[in-house]
Amino acid sequence: MDAIVIEGNGPLHGETYASGAKNAALPILASALLAPGEHTFRNVPDLADVRTMLKVLDTMGCESQRLKGKKQDTVLIKVPQRVHPEAPYELVKTMRASVLVLGPLTARYGRARVSMPGGCAIGARPIDQHLKGLEALGAEVDLQEGYVETRAKRLKGAPVTFDLITVTGTENLLMAAVLAKGRTLIENAAREPEVEELARVLNKMGARISGAGSDVITVDGVDELKPVDHAIIPDRIETGTLLVAAAITGGDVLVKRAAPEALEPVIQKLREAGCKVTVEGDGIRLVAGSRVHAVDVKTQEHPGFPTDMQAQLMALLATAHGTSVVAETIFENRFMHVAELRRMGADIAVDGHTAVVRGVARLSGAPVMATDLRASASLVLAGLHAAGKTKVARVYHLDRGYERLEKKLRALGAKIRRVKDR
Ligand code: EPZ
Numbered sequence: 001m002d003a004i005v006i007e008g009n010g011p012l013h014g015e016t017y018a019s020g021a022k023n024a025a026l027p028i029l030a031s032a033l034l035a036p037g038e039h040t041f042r043n044v045p046d047l048a049d050v051r052t053m054l055k056v057l058d059t060m061g062c063e064s065q066r067l068k069g070k071k072q073d074t075v076l077i078k079v080p081q082r083v084h085p086e087a088p089y090e091l092v093k094t095m096r097a098s099v100l101v102l103g104p105l106t107a108r109y110g111r112a113r114v115s116m117p118g119g120c121a122i123g124a125r126p127i128d129q130h131l132k133g134l135e136a137l138g139a140e141v142d143l144q145e146g147y148v149e150t151r152a153k154r155l156k157g158a159p160v161t162f163d164l165i166t167v168t169g170t171e172n173l174l175m176a177a178v179l180a181k182g183r184t185l186i187e188n189a190a191r192e193p194e195v196e197e198l199a200r201v202l203n204k205m206g207a208r209i210s211g212a213g214s215d216v217i218t219v220d221g222v223d224e225l226k227p228v229d230h231a232i233i234p235d236r237i238e239t240g241t242l243l244v245a246a247a248i249t250g251g252d253v254l255v256k257r258a259a260p261e262a263l264e265p266v267i268q269k270l271r272e273a274g275c276k277v278t279v280e281g282d283g284i285r286l287v288a289g290s291r292v293h294a295v296d297v298k299t300q301e302h303p304g305f306p307t308d309m310q311a312q313l314m315a316l317l318a319t320a321h322g323t324s325v326v327a328e329t330i331f332e333n334r335f336m337h338v339a340e341l342r343r344m345g346a347d348i349a350v351d352g353h354t355a356v357v358r359g360v361a362r363l364s365g366a367p368v369m370a371t372d373l374r375a376s377a378s379l380v381l382a383g384l385h386a387a388g389k390t391k392v393a394r395v396y397h398l399d400r401g402y403e404r405l406e407k408k409l410r411a412l413g414a415k416i417r418r419v420k421d422r
Contacts, residue, residue, distance in 0.1 A: 003393045003421035004406055006383030008365065011251035011288070012412040016242055018234040018258045019045040019403045020073065023308075024194040025232050026097045027171040028201050029053045032062070032077045033104035034175060035205050037227035044075045044232060048400045052095040059091065060084050060101075079227070082109075089115035089146065095400075096120060099127055099148075100168055103175035106139050106150040113149050121372040123331040129166045133173035136160045137180050157182030157221050165190050165301045170217070171198050177219035178207035186217040192302040193262040197233045204228045236262040237308045238402060239284065241377050243267075244312045245409060246286040247275050248319060248385045253412055256283040265305045269297055269313065273320065294322030294359055299330050311337045311378035318346035319385050320359035327354050337375035340368040344382050344390065365390040370397040380405065384414055393421055 020043035030053065032039045044050060046066065054064040054075065060083040067074045085105040092098040096117035105112035119125055131141045131148065137160070139152040157180045162169060170190040175198075177184035189195070191213055199212030205225035211217040239258040246253035247270060260267070260279040267277050267284065273292040278285050294317060299307040307330040317324040318341055328334045335355055338348050343366045347358040365388030370376030376398040383390030392398075395418070398405060406416045 001393070001421045002395050002418050003391050004380060004395050004398070004416060004418055006380060006390045006392070007415040008384060008386045008388065009413065009415040010249065012246050012249045012384070012409070012414060013252050014412045015254045015256060016408045016412055017256045018239040018242070019043070020232040021194060021197070021235040022047055022049060022401050023167070023237070024197040025050055026053050027100050027168065027175070027194070027198045028230070028232060029057065029075070029077065030100040030104055031175050031198065031201060031205070032057065032079050032227070033060070033083065033101060034108050034179060035225040035227045036079045036081050039077045039079065039227045040229040041075045041077070042231035043073050045235065045403045046072065047403055048396065049095050049097060052091060053098065056087050056091050056098050056101060059088060060086065085109045085112045087114040092117055096125060097168060099130060100172060102130060102134065102148065102150060103172035106134055106152055107155055107176045107179040110153060111149070111151045113147050116143065116146050116148055121336060122334045127169070129162050129164065129169040130172045133160050133162070133169060134176055137176055137184065155180035157184040157219065159185040159187070161187040162189065164188070167192050167195060170195050174198060174202065174209065174217065174219065177221060178202050178209065178225065179223070180221040182221055184219040184221070186219070187215065189215050189217045190301060191215060193233065193236060193259065201228060201230050204230060233262070234259045237306065239263055240266040240309045241312050241381070241402070241405070242408065243270060243277070243284060243286045244316050244381055245384055245412070247273070247288045247292055248316045248381050250288045250290055251412070252285070252287045254280060254283050254285040258282060258284045260284050265303060266309050269295060269305060273316070292316060292320045294320045294324040294357070296325045298327040301330070307331060307334060308374055310334060311374040312381055314338070314348070314355065314357060315341060315378040315381040317357045317359060318348065318382065319363060322359055324357045324359070325354060326357060329353065336371040337378040340371070340375070340379055341382055343368055344386050346382070362387050364388055367391045367393065370394045373397050373401045377402065377405070380416070384409070
């Protein structure tokens with residue numbers, strides 16, 4: 001297993017860029033199942049989760065290939081007329097987003113057999129809403145030996161109101177509805193930019209979707225869809241993470257190829273904390289003062305402050321002047337970075353879904369353990385600020401969602417390297 005070693009080394013300076021959005025790439029790659037032929041997807045980040053999704057598709061009979069050299073961000077996927085509509089346990093257990101094949105398989109092949117995703121470190125993460133949506137469109141859904149099995153002659157459009165807002169639940173239903181007969185109305189839909197991006201790709205394939213990005217999405221089913229050539233939007237969470245790296249070290253960093261409009265809630269919060277954040281073309285520049293001041297934050301569905309940025313912001317607030325209150329409303333167990341930040345001298349008290357963060361002038365380096373994707377990013381950020389050496393173990397968590405983060409940070413002046421760990 002790899003670890004990452006960081007030594008606090010003063011302010012970061014310079015330019016970097018955002019890679020393609022992981023949480024857009026995953027549903028978009030799954031959507032290829034809806035349209036046989038050769039798809040070209042550009043700006044696809046080379047991440048562990050993306051490799052897993054491509055493996056799931058290849059297991060079904062697709063042929064995926066990442067180009068090399070200058071075009072290494074391009075992935076080609078050949079989808080045959082018939083696929084084997086099953087996502088096996090050994091793949092799904094490593095990445096719950098594999099459930100995103102349920103909608104397309106049921107819509108195009110009339111059946112699917114996908115291993116139930118287990119919970120994960122941040123919460124139980126059930127998929128009851130995904131299944132409710134498919135049943136509303138006429139699919140029969142059974143749970144057998146840990147697998148979800150769906151069957152449908154042809155899905156029929158219908159109104160569906162989610163009991164709670166779910167990003168991949170909305171995406172699964174979108175991908176099922178595009179080939180259903182008739183109109184589907186999705187109410188209480190997720191409004192994340194990645195949902196909007198998926199709808200954009202599906203419409204490019206010939207789907208008829210309107211309202212994506214709002215909480216009511218209308219889909220008029222069509223009989224078939226065609227392959228696409230599409231460049232995926234930038235990753236707003238990676239962008240936010242790089243901006244926090246600038247803020248926590250008192251630096252000045254421009255993140256190019258970013259998506260400023262998708263990051264509004266994070267930009268606002270960083271400004272509130274005293275950072276100067278400006279949009280420069282497709283880039284976002286952050287110039288930090290000497291020390292940020294405390295701000296309160298509550299995670300919410302988009303367009304609220306994203307839960308995927310909560311751990312990273314908390315690392316920053318652990319070094320702020322004053323006391324911040326952080327409320328996590330989306331997942332039931334997304335404070336696992338707190339115990340590790342405390343090892344670095346952070347002063348944080350957790351009470352249920354709320355953390356009270358008393359800023360300290362300087363964190364101190366320590367050996368810490370990554371527990372989940374965004375917690376590992378939070379520990380790397382804290383290490384950039386801390387005096388002395390920080391070693392983050394189990395960085396396979398980090399590799400699920402960041403394309404060699406340490407290379408981007410090193411290019412900005414960070415003293416950071418990847419080492420083999422026992
Ligand atoms: C997506 O997960 C993202 N993953 C997550 O990013 C992100 O944290 C999350 O949305 C919230 O924004 C991808 O897009 C691949 P949800 P998802 O369904 O869709 C509950 C990262 O770090 N729920 O919106 O699985 C659920 O338990 C990852 O990149 C049900 O109860 O999240 C959670 O408490 C982590 N029943 C809440 O809703 C359901 O059927 C929101 O979950 C579905 C969800």
